[in-house]
Amino acid sequence: MEELGPFRVKSDGKTLKNNRYSWNYAANVLFLKSPAGVGFSYSNRTSDYDTSDNRKTIRNNYIFLVNWLERFSEYKKRDFYVGGESYAGHYVPQIAHTILHNNKNANKTIINLKGIMVYASILPLSIIFLLYYFPLVYIIV
Numbered sequence: 001m002e003e004l005g006p007f008r009v010k011s012d013g014k015t016l017k018n019n020r021y022s023w024n025y026a027a028n029v030l031f032l033k034s035p036a037g038v039g040f041s042y043s044n045r046t047s048d049y050d051t052s053d054n055r056k057t058i059r060n061n062y063i064f065l066v067n068w069l070e071r072f073s074e075y076k077k078r079d080f081y082v083g084g085e086s087y088a089g090h091y092v093p094q095i096a097h098t099i100l101h102n103n104k105n106a107n108k109t110i111i112n113l114k115g116i117m118v119y120a121s122i123l124p125l126s127i128i129f130l131l132y133y134f135p136l137v138y139i140i141v
Contacts, residue, residue, distance in 0.1 A: 004029060028075065034061055058094045062102070065111060083117035092116050
């Protein structure tokens with residue numbers, strides 16, 4: 001909320017004021033915290049707190065995004081970017097791949113993915129090597 005959101009916390013620590021530099025003046029931002037149990041995310045089922053299964057996390061994120069776009073269909077045709085920081089450096093490329101793969105299999109655009117952004121990422125050495133030696137591969141840092 002403090003970095004991008006429409007509000008700032010006042011100095012009293014209890015009330016909010018409008019953030020005139022908020023991203024929502026230029027774009028719509030959907031925050032998705034995952035897997036369950038990370039940050040402020042939660043679940044009613046303790047089985048959802050297994051954070052060691054990246055494939056399950058990606059599958060859940062994809063299902064959420066498709067359902068969210070069905071519920072709020074006015075956003076369906078808009079350009080869609082996936083971004084994240086830290087460990088999301090693993091999730092962002094995986095969810096992008098899942099989106100593109102499912103778009104191709106369905107022979108239609110389910111999610112209108114236009115790009116990805118990764119910041120301060122925890123990336124495997126193989127990806128860092130690839131980015132160093134092949135600068136035409138871009139991840140925004």
